[in-house]
Amino acid sequence: MRELIDRLLGKSMEAYRKEIGRRNLEVTDQFLLFGMILSVMILTVQVFVRRTAIIYTNVIMFVYFFVLLVLRRMTAHRVHIDGTVMMYLIQIPMVIFSILMGTVWDPGREAFTILVLLASFPLCILDKPYRILLYIICSSVSFLVIDHMIKTPELFQTDINHMISSTLVSIAASMFVLRDRMESLRNYIAVRDISQTDALTGIWNRSHGQDLIQDMLDSEEGGGACIMIDVDEFKRINDRWGHMVGDDVLRHVAQILKEQFAEGIVCRYGGDEFAVYTRFTRGEEVRAAVLQAQQRLEKKSGWKHLPVRIRFSTGCVIHNGSCESVFRLISEADKQLYYVKNNCKGDIRIRILDSDDPKSE
Numbered sequence: 001m002r003e004l005i006d007r008l009l010g011k012s013m014e015a016y017r018k019e020i021g022r023r024n025l026e027v028t029d030q031f032l033l034f035g036m037i038l039s040v041m042i043l044t045v046q047v048f049v050r051r052t053a054i055i056y057t058n059v060i061m062f063v064y065f066f067v068l069l070v071l072r073r074m075t076a077h078r079v080h081i082d083g084t085v086m087m088y089l090i091q092i093p094m095v096i097f098s099i100l101m102g103t104v105w106d107p108g109r110e111a112f113t114i115l116v117l118l119a120s121f122p123l124c125i126l127d128k129p130y131r132i133l134l135y136i137i138c139s140s141v142s143f144l145v146i147d148h149m150i151k152t153p154e155l156f157q158t159d160i161n162h163m164i165s166s167t168l169v170s171i172a173a174s175m176f177v178l179r180d181r182m183e184s185l186r187n188y189i190a191v192r193d194i195s196q197t198d199a200l201t202g203i204w205n206r207s208h209g210q211d212l213i214q215d216m217l218d219s220e221e222g223g224g225a226c227i228m229i230d231v232d233e234f235k236r237i238n239d240r241w242g243h244m245v246g247d248d249v250l251r252h253v254a255q256i257l258k259e260q261f262a263e264g265i266v267c268r269y270g271g272d273e274f275a276v277y278t279r280f281t282r283g284e285e286v287r288a289a290v291l292q293a294q295q296r297l298e299k300k301s302g303w304k305h306l307p308v309r310i311r312f313s314t315g316c317v318i319h320n321g322s323c324e325s326v327f328r329l330i331s332e333a334d335k336q337l338y339y340v341k342n343n344c345k346g347d348i349r350i351r352i353l354d355s356d357d358p359k360s361e
Contacts, residue, residue: 028083222281224319314340
């Protein structure tokens with residue numbers, strides 16, 4: 001029973017909230033475009049049969065879909081809204097409009113077609129099961145109340161029968177589609193994580209780390225710091241104590257960096273080299289964070305038998321928001337790192353981008 005309640009509440013869906021929102025945004029665009037096309041098709045047919053009321057309602061529907069689609073495209077990169085919320089906001093006026101079409105605006109006919117339309121709306125939404133059920137039930141009850149007020153008892157009884165059938169079909173179809181879409185989403189997330197994650201350390205790999213940093217550069221207005229970190233004497237560790245010990249070192253360095261820069265992006269750039277991007281804009285902040293990570297690394301008790309200290313060299317470049325290329329940031333940070341590796345191993349060297357005076361701390 002507990003498992004059934006958890007499924008109904010969709011607790012397992014919380015972990016996929018961001019991806020669910022993204023997919024609902026994609027479906028929103030398709031829903032609006034399909035609505036425009038459908039309105040034009042129905043409008044074309046009704047012009048020939050000359051049903052004036054239907055023509056007017058379809059003109060309204062077309063304008064509604066067209067305006068929303070234009071607004072959606074214009075604000076896609078400027079206004080960030082949860083895709084699930086947007087889908088509901090777009091559909092609710094359509095539900096109200098459909099109910100009015102099947103009752104107030106057409107009181108002398110059965111509403112079977114409208115009920116089929118209402119039953120199809122929830123199929124487009126990827127959301128927790130209980131919310132979809134509430135959405136279906138509220139739509140059906142609202143239709144029933146208005147239908148009872150407007151239509152004759154005979155038509156009302158017919159619509160009740162159609163409504164019960166369409167509601168049950170809508171619930172069954174929505175749950176089936178929801179289960180299928182969630183299974184597809186989980187498979188996609190699993191494959192995506194494998195392709196984006198470094199298998200040894202569990203942090204982001206190089207290509208995905210670069211993509212994430214570029215996304216931050218594109219979206220933020222302030223500056224940030226790109227930090228390149230290289231484990232000192234790592235080849236010696238591998239050659240003398242074996243790759244198992246070397247792998248253990250890399251895993252712990254990755255974990256410490258991930259915890260130390262929890263608000264930033266941490267990826268394995270290659271071999272024993274790591275890249276970090278954080279919103280720090282002052283050298284003192286970078287230096288303090290790197291030293292804290294170094295101290296935590298040195299306190300790792302499992303390496304006390306090694307006759308070498310596990311340390312890393314660090315190169316950093318700080319920009320004020322003017323840099324738009326992740327490759328330029330990493331290249332500049334790499335230059336600072338290799339200066340440290342060749343001249344003062346274990347140190348940190350920081351450069352303010354667009355400044356000619358690198359600072360070594």
